[in-house]
Amino acid sequence: MVCFGKFRHPGRYFEKGVMDDHKLKVFCTVAETKSFSKTSEIIHLTQPAVSLQIQALEEVYETKLFDRSSSTVTLTPAGEILYRYAKEILSLYANAEKDIGELIGLVKGSISIGASSTLGNYLLPGVITDFKRAHLKIKVHLLVGNTKRVVELLNSGNIDLGLVEGDVTRQKMVVEKLIGDELLLVVPSYHPWAKKKEISISELTKEPFIIREGGSGTRQMIEKFLSKHGITPQDLKISMVLGSTEAIKEAVENGLGVSIISRWAARKELRYGSLHLLRIKEEKMFREFSLIVNKNSVSSHAVDEFLTYLKAYPFEKLLS
Known part of the structure; x- marks a missing residue:
C-alpha cells in the first residue's frame, strides 16, 4: 500500500492515499445541525465517533473548528472557512463521479433515499426492486423516518433525495409532486x-x-x-x-x-x-406525495438514472 502524508491545505484532505470525504460530511452535518447528538442520529454514528471525526480534522488543521462553550455548537472562524471549502469539495467529488460514469458509459455507484413511512414501507420497496433488476451495479440505501427527519437528512447531505408526504419548506429544496x-x-x-x-x-x-x-x-x-x-x-x-x-x-x-x-x-x-x-x-x-432534492446539490449519474426511472414509474400497477 502506498501511504501519503497529510497534505494540509484548506479544502483538501488526503490520507493513506484516499480522498476522505466522510469526515467532511460529518463536519458539515455538525455545522448545519449545530449538534453532535443530532448528527449522531442522522448519520448513524455514536456521539463519541462523531467527536473523533471532528477531532481528527482539528488535528489536521491544528485549530478548533467548533466553539462548544455555549449551549449550542457554533463554527469558529477557521470552521467557517473549512465549511465553505468542504461544501465545494463534496460537490466536486459528486461531479467527478458523474462525469467519469458518463464518459465510460457505466452507471454505478450508490443512492441514498430518505422516505416517510407510507412511502418507505409500501411504495418504494417495489420501485427499488424493479429499478435494481435493470441497474445491477447501483446500490440503493433506503432510510425511513418522518418528514422532518427526511428534510434534516437532505439538508445535511446524508441522502441524495427525499420522498415525503405533506407540506415542506421550500427554502433550500426543490419540491416536485410525485403521486397522489x-x-x-x-x-x-x-x-x-x-x-x-x-x-x-x-x-x-x-x-x-x-x-x-x-x-x-x-x-x-x-x-x-x-x-x-x-x-x-x-x-x-x-x-x-x-x-x-x-x-x-x-x-x-x-x-x-x-x-x-x-x-x-x-x-x-x-x-x-x-x-x-x-x-x-x-x-x-x-394528499400528495412529493419528491424533494437539495437546490445546491450535484446529483450523480446513478441518482439521475433513478430520478428518471422514478418519475416514469407506473405506480398504479402496485395497486393491482
Whole structure:
C-alpha cells in the first residue's frame, strides 16, 4: 500500500492515499445541525465517533473548528472557512463521479433515499426492486423516518433525495409532486360496513376508532379533515392509539375498531380479503406525495438514472 502524508491545505484532505470525504460530511452535518447528538442520529454514528471525526480534522488543521462553550455548537472562524471549502469539495467529488460514469458509459455507484413511512414501507420497496433488476451495479440505501427527519437528512447531505408526504419548506429544496394518495376508512372483512362502498362521516362517531400517535402526519391530516366536517377527537370513541400503520391494520383485522389509512398500505390485506376499504361519502381525503432534492446539490449519474426511472414509474400497477 502506498501511504501519503497529510497534505494540509484548506479544502483538501488526503490520507493513506484516499480522498476522505466522510469526515467532511460529518463536519458539515455538525455545522448545519449545530449538534453532535443530532448528527449522531442522522448519520448513524455514536456521539463519541462523531467527536473523533471532528477531532481528527482539528488535528489536521491544528485549530478548533467548533466553539462548544455555549449551549449550542457554533463554527469558529477557521470552521467557517473549512465549511465553505468542504461544501465545494463534496460537490466536486459528486461531479467527478458523474462525469467519469458518463464518459465510460457505466452507471454505478450508490443512492441514498430518505422516505416517510407510507412511502418507505409500501411504495418504494417495489420501485427499488424493479429499478435494481435493470441497474445491477447501483446500490440503493433506503432510510425511513418522518418528514422532518427526511428534510434534516437532505439538508445535511446524508441522502441524495427525499420522498415525503405533506407540506415542506421550500427554502433550500426543490419540491416536485410525485403521486397522489387517498386515505380511506378501513374495516375488517366481516364488519357490517364491509358490504358498502362509502359511509357518512357522522357514522365514525358510533364505532371504536383506532388512531395513530400524536405527532403523526397521518393523524394530523385525519384530525384536520374531521374538524372541517365538525368532528373533534373528543367526538370519536378512540379505542387505541398506535405507533404504526402495521399495528393499526393488525388491530382492525382483530375487530378492535375501525381506522383510516393510506390505500397504498392495505394492498396485501385487500388481496387476501382480510380488510375492506370505504370512502367517506361527503368528501375524498386526499394528499400528495412529493419528491424533494437539495437546490445546491450535484446529483450523480446513478441518482439521475433513478430520478428518471422514478418519475416514469407506473405506480398504479402496485395497486393491482
